[in-house]
Amino acid sequence: MLKFQNLTKIYNTPAGKIVALSGVSFEVASGELVSVVGKSGAGKSTLVKILTREEKPSRGGVFFHDTNICELKGNKLQEMRRRIGVVHQDYKLLCEKNVEENLCYIMQVMGVCDQTIKKDVQKVLEIVGIENRVLHFPHELSGGEKQRLAIARALIHRPEVIVADEPTGNLDLYNTYEVINLFKKINEMGTTILLFTHDKEVVDSLKKRVITLDQGKLIGDDKKGKFIL
Amino acid sequence: MFTSFKRIIKFGLLGFWRNKNLSLQVIFIMGVVVGTITFLFLFEQFSNFLIQQSERKVDISVYFKKDASEESILNLKEQLNGLSGQVEEVTYISSQEANEIFIAKHQDDKFYLEALGQVEGSPFLPSLNIKAFSSASYAYIDNFLQNEQTNNLVEKISYSKNKQVIDQLFYITSSVKKAGLVGGIAVALLVILITFNTIKLTIFSLRDEISISRIVGASNWFISGPFLVQSILYGIFAVVIFDAIFVGVILFLNTKLQVLFLDFNLITILKNNGWYLLLAQIGTVLFLGAVSSFLASRKYLKT
Numbered sequence A: 001m002l003k004f005q006n007l008t009k010i011y012n013t014p015a016g017k018i019v020a021l022s023g024v025s026f027e028v029a030s031g032e033l034v035s036v037v038g039k040s041g042a043g044k045s046t047l048v049k050i051l052t053r054e055e056k057p058s059r060g061g062v063f064f065h066d067t068n069i070c071e072l073k074g075n076k077l078q079e080m081r082r083r084i085g086v087v088h089q090d091y092k093l094l095c096e097k098n099v100e101e102n103l104c105y106i107m108q109v110m111g112v113c114d115q116t117i118k119k120d121v122q123k124v125l126e127i128v129g130i131e132n133r134v135l136h137f138p139h140e141l142s143g144g145e146k147q148r149l150a151i152a153r154a155l156i157h158r159p160e161v162i163v164a165d166e167p168t169g170n171l172d173l174y175n176t177y178e179v180i181n182l183f184k185k186i187n188e189m190g191t192t193i194l195l196f197t198h199d200k201e202v203v204d205s206l207k208k209r210v211i212t213l214d215q216g217k218l219i220g221d222d223k224k225g226k227f228i229l
Numbered sequence B: 001m002f003t004s005f006k007r008i009i010k011f012g013l014l015g016f017w018r019n020k021n022l023s024l025q026v027i028f029i030m031g032v033v034v035g036t037i038t039f040l041f042l043f044e045q046f047s048n049f050l051i052q053q054s055e056r057k058v059d060i061s062v063y064f065k066k067d068a069s070e071e072s073i074l075n076l077k078e079q080l081n082g083l084s085g086q087v088e089e090v091t092y093i094s095s096q097e098a099n100e101i102f103i104a105k106h107q108d109d110k111f112y113l114e115a116l117g118q119v120e121g122s123p124f125l126p127s128l129n130i131k132a133f134s135s136a137s138y139a140y141i142d143n144f145l146q147n148e149q150t151n152n153l154v155e156k157i158s159y160s161k162n163k164q165v166i167d168q169l170f171y172i173t174s175s176v177k178k179a180g181l182v183g184g185i186a187v188a189l190l191v192i193l194i195t196f197n198t199i200k201l202t203i204f205s206l207r208d209e210i211s212i213s214r215i216v217g218a219s220n221w222f223i224s225g226p227f228l229v230q231s232i233l234y235g236i237f238a239v240v241i242f243d244a245i246f247v248g249v250i251l252f253l254n255t256k257l258q259v260l261f262l263d264f265n266l267i268t269i270l271k272n273n274g275w276y277l278l279l280a281q282i283g284t285v286l287f288l289g290a291v292s293s294f295l296a297s298r299k300y301l302k303t
Helices: A042-051 A074-081 A099-109 A116-127 A142-158 A173-188 A200-206 B002-018 B020-057 B070-082 B095-103 B110-117 B137-146 B147-155 B158-203 B207-215 B221-258 B266-301
Strands: A002-013 A017-030 A033-037 A059-064 A084-087 A161-165 A192-195 A209-214 A217-222 B062-063 B088-092 B127-132 B154-157
Touching: A002 A042, A017 A059, A017 B147, A033 A042, A033 A173, A033 A200, A042 A059, A042 A161, A042 A192, A074 B207, A084 A200, A099 A142, A099 B266, A116 A142, A116 A173, A116 A192, A142 A161, A161 A173, A161 B095, A161 B207, A192 A200, A192 A217, A217 B147, B002 B020, B020 B062, B020 B158, B020 B266, B062 B137, B070 B088, B070 B127, B070 B137, B070 B147, B070 B158, B088 B221, B088 B266, B095 B110, B127 B137, B158 B207, B158 B221, B207 B221
Parallel strands: A017 A217, A033 A192, A033 A209, A084 A161, A161 A192
Antiparallel strands: A002 A017, A002 A059, A209 A217, B062 B127, B062 B154, B088 B127
């Protein structure tokens, strides 16, 4: 379903070249829950940015059902982005919109009718457990609630893949496990999940496939969920 | 398509309402644009009015010799009326009529009336008062009167003496008009620049929203459409608020302004040209808003 092929990303900075990713290749099958782990600077965020096409790789490509995301432009790219749900560490919520509008937005972008949107929003809000916060704006929510909203937004349009970049990075222990359980639940419903994290406990508790990055290189791909760093 | 269009309008309205302070600031700046357009329009109208007034006050008076027959004067009047496109009106004032005009004008001035009483008959010369269509015609009319046949009848032509004053008056009026237009256009450009930057700042403050909208897969049109709607709303509000205040002030002060500005009637001007002015105001602010929001949002739509 997802194929990362020989991905290399080099940043040219005034201080010189920084190799963020170097020849990273792996595949993710449909319905898998894969944790991509690594220390800070390992290249996790760069990988997420390439996957969401916020960045372009210097070499290689990311194939989603045989389509190279890195070569997409304009409307084709936007259509592809709608097929991938993304949960960012800093939530990236629309601050000018309330909880309900944040969730509706992606559906509205896709041209879904208002009745379906209303039904789906209610359902997803119940799944993530913030149904009592519908009319609140992001700045009125706690960190955990923001993260749940971000997950709900990534989930609502039933994407084939959900990419979560450090989704528990800003959460306390209680909220961390709530969120992880939520991802498990979503995965059980059939959605492929790519979890980018450096949290050993989270990864160990999942007991799912773990891909390990170090200094931009893939150093481990363990099917039994072993955090090797 | 229609659903998307409806949603874009809804987002625009929501954005306009939720960012009330920002909206008020942009409306104020756009109000200044509308004010500048209105000022330029009124300045143009006032300049034309001044030129017309000057032209009305300037004419050529041809005074005939005492022995010139009324028939030959009226004949010349006919010839002058025949100068199509040059002469607007020719009025014959006989010696007797000139006398009556003088008495009516100085009826409270005993000195003049006593002096006039000592003269037998009318001391005034018969004359033709000629009004031309434009200042340029006076030289043509003057030239027409300079021939041997007319010279035998004419005692004096007042145009030659007034020529310098007339030319100077036209020069001053047209110079003021040109300077006003150049100044007005400079102010307009400045205000347009300020408006553009205000809208740019408004969109800059929402750059994160734009980039997030891009990441979740919204099309450029879906993202920038609401900004366009907001710009249209800014423009419409600016025009409505400015015009409401402007018309109110005009209705209240028109009589006083007429005294101040040589009978320049703003209400008549607005009645005759109000729709054109409104069209210019709306056209300018909509164009300005659309271009500004397009250029400002384009920068953040590249990711």
